[in-house]
Amino acid sequence: MIVRRSSVELEKLRRSGLLVYQILQDLKAMVAEGVTTHDLEVAAERMIADAGASPAFKGYYSQAAGTKYPFALCTSVNEEVVHGMPSAKRKLKSGDIVSIDTGVLLEGYFGDSAVTVAIGEVNESVKRLLKVTEESLELAIDRTRAGNRLFDVCGTVEKYVTLNGFSIVREFVGHGIGTSLHEEPQVPNYVDRRGENPRLKPGMVLAIEPMVNAGKAETKVLSDKWTAVAKDGSYSAHFEHMVAVTDNGPWVLSRP
Numbered sequence: 470m471i472v473r474r475s476s477v478e479l480e481k482l483r484r485s486g487l488l489v490y491q492i493l494q495d496l497k498a499m500v501a502e503g504v505t506t507h508d509l510e511v512a513a514e515r516m517i518a519d520a521g522a523s524p525a526f527k528g529y530y531s532q533a534a535g536t537k538y539p540f541a542l543c544t545s546v547n548e549e550v551v552h553g554m555p556s557a558k559r560k561l562k563s564g565d566i567v568s569i570d571t572g573v574l575l576e577g578y579f580g581d582s583a584v585t586v587a588i589g590e591v592n593e594s595v596k597r598l599l600k601v602t603e604e605s606l607e608l609a610i611d612r613t614r615a616g617n618r619l620f621d622v623c624g625t626v627e628k629y630v631t632l633n634g635f636s637i638v639r640e641f642v643g644h645g646i647g648t649s650l651h652e653e654p655q656v657p658n659y660v661d662r663r664g665e666n667p668r669l670k671p672g673m674v675l676a677i678e679p680m681v682n683a684g685k686a687e688t689k690v691l692s693d694k695w696t697a698v699a700k701d702g703s704y705s706a707h708f709e710h711m712v713a714v715t716d717n718g719p720w721v722l723s724r725p
């Protein structure tokens with residue numbers, strides 16, 4: 470069942486969304502050569518606590534991993550697709566890209582958003598990977614309208630990314646979000662004909678999160694049980710927003 474949120478609930482999700490936005494803005498400003506992904510984690514934990522919220526990812530149990538995720542952030546560098554773990558040993562350097570993904574729980578409602586940023590000088594093809602991935606999210610957001618169907622959103626990402634010569638990661642998907650971090654429906658970045666194709670209705674809230682590889686689509690999970698990487702070692706980008714379906718069109722909760 471896909472929950473439809475009241476306007477009061479949407480305002481709560483809005484506050485959670487704006488908190489993750491602010492955290493990501495501050496972390497983006499910190500990103501530089503020599504900064505470690507642990508530095509980002511420390512800053513994020515402090516910001517979340519200062520806001521009276523709790524980190525949504527920390528302690529999140531994954532069946533696949535068989536463990537609880539230990540951090541507030543996922544920091545996925547270069548060929549890491551998602552769920553990269555912050556580390557004091559991972560110093561960012563020029564030419565790297567890092568996906569910063571964070572979630573919060575504020576007054577019973579979840580926020581979840583991600584951005585990928587470049588450090589120093591990255592080559593043109595890497596710039597294009599980031600641009601295409603972010604644009605695919607924007608196009609999908611614009612399809613998140615009452616009367617459209619889920620596959621309109623999923624198919625928009627798929628089409629744009631593949632037309633631009635990049636690959637859609639299939640093992641990880643977006644999701645509904647509300648009083649749980651992951652709710653129905655699943656939001657793949659491709660049309661999954663085995664899945665349902667519900668009509669979108671006002672009050673539904675989707676976390677849309679394209680994960681795009683510069684090379685082949687295949688991923689594998691490292692021995693830490695969490696870090697997913699592109700099998701061929703190619704760079705991977707990830708952007709995420711929470712989007713509410715409203716009578717007045719898409720409302721991106723995770724940015725002003």
Ligand code: MF3
Binds near residue numbers: 525543552583678709
């Ligand atoms: N944005 C990702 C998601 O929504 C991050 C989850 S990390 C986890 O699934 F630790 F919470 F699993």
Ligand code: CO
Binds near residue numbers: 581582643644678709
């Ligand atoms: Co998410």
